[in-house]
Amino acid sequence: MNWAKAARILVPVLIILAVAGMWLLKNSQNGSNGTGSPGVEDSNPDFALHVTENMNLEELRPYGIPIVIDFGADSCIPCKEMAPVLRQLNEELRGEAIVKFVDVWKHPSLVEGYPVSVIPTQVFIDSDGKPHMPKDPDSLGLKMYSTKDTNEHVFTTHEGGLTRDQLLWVLEEMGLER
Structure with a gap:
């Protein structure tokens, strides 16, 4: 019973942490927008x-x-x-x-x-x-x-x-x- 309660809490927390980590990793390229140069948008x-x-x-x-x-x-x-x-x-x-x-x-x-x-x-x-x-x-x-x-x-x-x-x-x- 203890493991079931812990799993119900732990699984959603791990999912949230994984999603937040991926978002941070994707969006924290030293202020860059992925083009290799800050401030130069792909759509420019x-x-x-x-x-x-x-x-x-x-x-x-x-x-x-x-x-x-x-x-x-x-x-x-x-x-x-x-x-x-x-x-x-x-x-x-x-x-x-x-x-x-x-x-x-x-x-x-x-x-x-x-x-x-x-x-x-x-x-x-x-x-x-x-x-x-x-x-x-x-x-x-x-x-x-x-x-x-x-x-x-x-x-x-x-x-x-x-x-x-x-x-x-x-x-x-x-x-x-x-």
């Missing part, structure tokens, strides 16, 4: 991989992190090869870098204003919000674009596919802190 459109409407770079620059915009298409072979890398880096580096993909065939108006003549083309913006100024532009075949009248550097791009290691190398050169 600024960190979404796929761009389907006009993107305002002025809203992204204040984050103070590197930005990579890949212009490609779902049906382009080199773009398909890069897609898993972009997806992984977008998830892994959320809050540390902004990684975007624009499908130029589905959303042709989104490429306007960018120097894109082939796909894939990546546009690189440093963590200070300015076009990336590579130490050695020839190492990856990076192109730098300037205005004709003022010679102001406005874009740094790469044409063609990049590997994960190559993208990480450029991101680190642009200020990615890992």
